[in-house]
Amino acid sequence: MDGAEVASLLGECGQGQLAQFKTYRRRWFLLAVVCLLNCSNAMQWLTFAPVADKTAAYFHISLEMVNWLSIVYLLISIPFGLVATWVLDSVGLRCSVILSSWLNMTGSIIRIFSVLNFLSLGSQNYLYLFIGQCFCALAQPLVIFSPTKLAALWFPDHQRATANMIASMSNPLGILIANVLSPALVPEGKHISLMEFAGLNGALFTVCGLLGAFLLGLYVDRTRKFIESTKICFCLTALASIMFAVTSRFRHQAVMLAVTSSLFGFFGFAIYPIAMELAVECSYPVGEGTSTGLIFVASQIEGVILMVLLQALTVRVSEDTSSTCALDQDGALDWTNPVLVLAGLCSAVACFYVIFFHTDYKRLHAETNSGDLVKAEDAAIADVPEA
Helix, strand or coil: CCCCHHHHHHHHHHHCCCCCCCCCCCHHHHHHHHHHHHHHHHHCCCCCHHHHHHHHHHHHHCHHHHHHHHHHHHHHHHHHHHHHHHHHHHHCCCHHHHHHHHHHHHHHHHHHCCCCCCCCCHHHHHHHHHHHHHHHHHHHHHHHHHHHHHHHHHCCCHHHHHHHHHHHHHHHHHHHHHHHHHHHHHHCCCHCHHHHHHHHCCCCCHHHHHHHHHHHHHHHHHCCCHHHHHHHHHHHHHHHHHHHHHCCCCCCCCHHHHHHHHHHEEEHHHHHHHHHHHHHHHHHCCCCHHHHHHHHHHHHHHHHHHHHHEEEEEECCCCCCCCCCCCCCCEEEEEEHHHHHHHHHHHHHHHHHHHCCCCCCCHHHHHHHHHHHHHHHHHHHHHCCCC
16 A cells, blocks of 8 residues: 555545644634624623612612613523523534624614603513513623634634633623723712722723733643643632722722722633633533533522622621721611622632642643644655555
């Protein structure tokens, strides 16, 4: 058998082609599309949260009904997240992105009906708003699950973490825009300075988180140290949460609160895209959509539980004004206990993760073995003498 016949046989068997991928420049365009979709969906999620009281007054509803505009995202994403994993891994990335785009656009258009003057329908205006929010919530799992799939299909292994980071961090960027833009468009009156300050901390949290995710993504792409990076960042995030919980109890600590918010965002957000890639590595050959989807659904369930639990732990603000964030407002809530509980949970989970989480990088090993197979077969073909 001569060299040509060996090459033909290997081609027919499908061997020797596993590690030979071609990258295209349009992968950056696809990444930009997913980023814009992710960002816009996050903006739809928290449009009304920063101006909840003004929203309640405009639609003549209670604050609890305004909160449901955010909570519905969590509740819908739990069952539909499982559907999204099937769509992404069985139907494909293209279908997932297109479907999420249509759902997000449809929800946005329906939400517009709630504020059109010629459609002033009283309490039904809120119904338009809520239905539109539900459509946007259906789009969320489809687009949030997409970054790992996009990185795996369109980017080489040395760019995956960076691509995943860029696509994933567009979601908190949308949250940042919503938190900055909504209060600017709807002024809050006499408490605008304090709200602020809260907005400033939120902005620092998100901006520093984007920076941390960018730097860690570049580092992991070069070193492949997924586990070490996530464990170190998780521990530093827990320390930052403890610092925030303690600092918020003292007066005139605005600078320290801003610093701790920045540190919490820098290390906390940095974990997210790397953890998504790590989930794919440890669950390979399970599809990227499935591994990401299960984590997302679990996090949404956890989010609902934490929201209910932490809200139940709040108490009415007392006469003590020692807190930096004290507010002379009837009915204001003291979040000291929830913040301390959250810091404790963060620390406990960080310790558990550091001690017990160990895994192999299964996808990287499979690709390395495929590359070695290609080299061995190429060498075998080269060594076969001509007839």
